[in-house]
Amino acid sequence: MHVNxxxxxxxIQIDKSLTDQKVSESEASKPKKPSLHQKEKKEYxxxxxxxxxxxxxxxxxxxxKQLDRLNQLYKARKPNIEPKKEQEESTHTDLGKTANNxxxxxxxxxxxxxxIPQTLGKIAIEELRDVVFGEKCFxxxxxxxxxxxxxxxxxxxxxxxxxxxxxxxxGMALVFRFPCAYGPIGHVAVGSLWxxxxxxxxxxxxxxxxxxxxxxxxxxxxxxxxxxxYTGQIFDNFDTHKxxxxxxxxxxxxxxxLGLPSVNVFPVPNPEVLRxxxxxxxxxxxxxxxxxxxxxxxxxxxxxxxxxxxxxCFNVFYKTWGVINGERVxxxxxxxxxxxxxxxxxxxxxxxxxxxxxxxxxxxxGVPLEEACQHEGNAVPIFVEIGKGxxxxxxxxxxxxxxxxxxxxxxxxxxxxxxxxxxxxxxxxNSETANLQxxxxxxxxxxxxxxxxADEARQMRFQGSGKPKTIDYVAPLAASxxxxxxx
Numbered sequence: 001m002h003v004n005x006x007x008x009x010x011x012i013q014i015d016k017s018l019t020d021q022k023v024s025e026s027e028a029s030k031p032k033k034p035s036l037h038q039k040e041k042k043e044y045x046x047x048x049x050x051x052x053x054x055x056x057x058x059x060x061x062x063x064x065k066q067l068d069r070l071n072q073l074y075k076a077r078k079p080n081i082e083p084k085k086e087q088e089e090s091t092h093t094d095l096g097k098t099a100n101n102x103x104x105x106x107x108x109x110x111x112x113x114x115x116i117p118q119t120l121g122k123i124a125i126e127e128l129r130d131v132v133f134g135e136k137c138f139x140x141x142x143x144x145x146x147x148x149x150x151x152x153x154x155x156x157x158x159x160x161x162x163x164x165x166x167x168x169x170x171g172m173a174l175v176f177r178f179p180c181a182y183g184p185i186g187h188v189a190v191g192s193l194w195x196x197x198x199x200x201x202x203x204x205x206x207x208x209x210x211x212x213x214x215x216x217x218x219x220x221x222x223x224x225x226x227x228x229x230y231t232g233q234i235f236d237n238f239d240t241h242k243x244x245x246x247x248x249x250x251x252x253x254x255x256x257x258l259g260l261p262s263v264n265v266f267p268v269p270n271p272e273v274l275r276x277x278x279x280x281x282x283x284x285x286x287x288x289x290x291x292x293x294x295x296x297x298x299x300x301x302x303x304x305x306x307x308x309x310x311x312x313c314f315n316v317f318y319k320t321w322g323v324i325n326g327e328r329v330x331x332x333x334x335x336x337x338x339x340x341x342x343x344x345x346x347x348x349x350x351x352x353x354x355x356x357x358x359x360x361x362x363x364x365x366g367v368p369l370e371e372a373c374q375h376e377g378n379a380v381p382i383f384v385e386i387g388k389g390x391x392x393x394x395x396x397x398x399x400x401x402x403x404x405x406x407x408x409x410x411x412x413x414x415x416x417x418x419x420x421x422x423x424x425x426x427x428x429x430n431s432e433t434a435n436l437q438x439x440x441x442x443x444x445x446x447x448x449x450x451x452x453x454a455d456e457a458r459q460m461r462f463q464g465s466g467k468p469k470t471i472d473y474v475a476p477l478a479a480s481x482x483x484x485x486x487x
Contacts (some may be wrong), residue, residue, distance in 0.1 A: 004163070057470050116273045117170045118195040120162075125155050131203035135239035140252075141260060150260045150398065153308040157265050157397040158193070164267050171196055171271030173324055175264040175317075175345055175401075177391045180474045181254040182210055182449060183430035184406050185387035188317050188346060189238070189251070189261075192324055204271075206278040207251075207315035208232045210290045212431065212448065214245025230290035232311050234281040246447040256451045257426055258404055262396035268324045279321050280361055292334040312383075312474070314338050321345065331418035335382060336373045352393040356382050403477040404429065410470050411439070411462045418457040421475070425454050429471035436477075438464035438469075 027455070062344045119122050125231040129151050133142035141147030150254060171194030181187035189207030196202055211231050233243065241249040291310035309331060318338045322329030332338050343350065357365045360377035391400075418439070420427060429436060433447045439462050440446060446460060462469065 005335070013314045020253070023424050053142045053413065087293045106251040115196050115272055116336060118197060118199050120165070120169075120171050120193070120195055122162075123149065123158060123193075123201060125157070127201045128155055128158070131193070131201050133479065134203060136205050136239075136253070137203055138260060140152050140255070142423060146259055146401070151399045154475050157263075161265050161267060161397075165452075166267065166269075168269045169267040171268060173266045173268045174362065175266070175323070175347075175396075176207075177262045177264075177346065177396060178251050179258050179261075179391045179400065180404055180428070181250045181445070183472070184474050185384075186391040187251060187254070189217055189275050190274070190317055190320055190324070192268065192274040194271035196272075202272075202275075204278070205238065206234065206274050206320050207238075208311065208313045209240050209244070209250065210313065211243065211287075212433065217243055221362045231287045231289040232290040232313075233276060234316065236275065236278045236282060246450060248447070248450050250449050253428060253449055253451050254363065256403045259400060259427060262347070262400040263390065263398040265346065265397045266345070267422050270324050270326045274320070274324050292375050292383045304330050314342060314466045317345075318342055333373075335379055337370045339386065341367070346390060347394040349394045349476050353386050353390070358382075402473055403479060406472060406474050408470055408472055410468050412468045413438075413466065416459070418460045418462075419473070420454055420457055420473075427454070427475040428452065430474060434472070435469075438462055439469075 028297050029354065099163070114351070131140050132151055132154070133147065137193050138147065139148075141150065154174075161172060171192055174191035174193060176189040176191060178187040178189070180328065187207070187210075191206075192202075192204045194204075206442050209232070211227070213228050213231055215224055215226050217223070218227075220247060227245075236245075238251040239249050241247045244250070289310040291314065292312050292314075293310070313415075314334050315331075315338055318332075318341065321342070332341075339353075343352075353369065355366045355368055356372050356378070358367050358372045358375070358378040359381070360375040369382070372382060388406075406425075408422075409419050409421075411418055429446065429448050430452045431448060436448065438445055439460055440457055441452070441460050446452070452460075
C-alpha cells in the first residue's frame with residue numbers, strides 16, 4: 001500500500017455522467033456523493049468505443065463471457081456457493097472490466113485451467129526451502145543466515161497449523177507483511193502453499209503493487225509512457241523492477257533495508273486458484289487507479305475516465321483471500337469495511353486503530369473509525385496512520401527481525417552530503433521523487449524508496465536554490481544483514 005501525504009487534502013471531482021452509464025430516473029433526480037461506507041454501484045457499456053478506448057473499458061457481451069467463465073470456476077471449487085444476483089456481483093469480475101477483445105478473453109480462459117491439488121501432507125524442510133527461495137519469492141536470501149532462520153521458523157509454524165486443517169483444506173495461505181515498502185507505509189501480499197497433481201510443493205504469490213508516477217512500461221500499450229498518477233497493478237512475484245520507475249522493486253527495497261517480511265499462516269481450501277487468478281489479471285494487463293477513496297488525490301490525477309474503482313493492496317488482498325477460500329466477495333470501501341474485515345488476517349489486534357483524531361467536519365479526538373469515515377475528508381490521514389503502524393501493532397506467526405523509525409533531515413542549496421542521524425548505515429527517502437528534484441548522486445537524480453547507504457548520502461549534491469529543503473526518510477534501528485538484492 002502506498003500514499004502520498006502531500007496530496008492528502010486534494011479533492012478531485014468525479015463526473016458521474018462519465019462513470020455511471022445507466023442510472024434510474026430517481027437516482028438521476030437526486031444525485032448523491034457516495035460516502036466511504038456506501039457501496040457504489042456502477043454499470044458499464046461499450047457505447048462510443050474507438051481505437052483509442054482505454055483498456056479498462058469493456059462491452060456488455062465481453063463482461064458476460066468473463067462472468068460465465070468465473071462462475072464456472074467458483075462452481076468447480078465451491079459447489080455450495082449460491083450464485084449472486086447481477087447487482088451484487090463480485091468485483092473479481094474486474095477481469096471483465098479490462099478485457100476488450102476475444103484474444104484476451106481466451107487468455108483468461110486458458111489461465112484459469114487449474115490443476116487438481118493433492119493433499120498437502122507432511123512437508124520436508126528441503127522442499128520448503130526450495131520454494132521459498134524460488135525465483136518469484138525470496139531468491140536473494142537463499143544462502144544467508146537470515147534466510148535459513150526464516151525457513152526454519154516458517155516450517156515450525158506450518159507443522160503446527162497442519163492440526164487446524166479441515167477435510168476440505170488443501171493447502172496454506174501465507175500473509176506476508178512488508179514494512180516500509182512505500183515510504184513508511186507497509187504492504188501486504190498473499191502466498192499459497194500446496195501440492196500439484198504430481199505431488200510437488202508449490203508456492204505462489206499475489207499482490208498489488210502501487211506504482212509511482214514516472215516513466216515506465218504501460219500495461220495497455222507495452223511502451224514506455226510517463227504516468228502522472230499512482231496505479232495499482234497485480235503481480236505474481238516480488239521483483240517488479242522492470243515495471244517500476246527508476247527500475248526498483250519496492251518490496252525488494254523493503255527487504256534490503258529491513259530483511260524478510262513477517263508472515264501469518266492459515267489453512268485454506270483452494271490454494272491452487274491463486275496462480276491462475278493472478279495470472280489472469282496479468283494476461284489482460286489489468287491496472288487501476290491507486291487509492292483508498294474516491295476523493296484520493298493521487299489516484300485521480302489522470303486524464304482517463306476510469307471505469308474501475310480505485311483500490312489499495314488491502315482491497316486486492318481482501319478479494320484474493322475470498323478466491324482461495326472459495327468465496328465470492330463484493331467490492332467494499334477500504335475504510336472502514338475492508339480494513340475491519342481483514343484486521344485479524346493481518347495480525348492487527350482488535351482494539352487497534354479503532355479511534356482517531358479527525359478534522360472533518362470539525363476537529364475532534366477519539367472518534368470511532370466507522371463514524372470518522374463518514375466524511376471522506378478524514379480518509380487520507382486515517383489511511384496514512386494505519387499504513388505506518390499496522391505491521392508493528394501486532395505480532396505474526398513469523399516475525400520480522402529489524403525495527404525501523406522515520407527521520408527528518410534538512411539540506412541547503414549548493415551543499416554536498418545529506419546529514420543523517422547518528423548510527424544510520426542505510427536508508428531510503430519517504431519524500432516523493434518530484435520533491436527530491438535537484439538532489440543527485442554521481443549526477444543521477446535520487447529517487448524515493450530506493451535504498452542508499454550512508455556513504456552514498458555523504459556524496460549526494462543538492463543543486464536547488466532558495467530555502468533549505470526538509471526531507472523525510474526511514475532507516476533501520478539495527479544493521480540489515482540481507483545484503484544487496486539480486487535483481
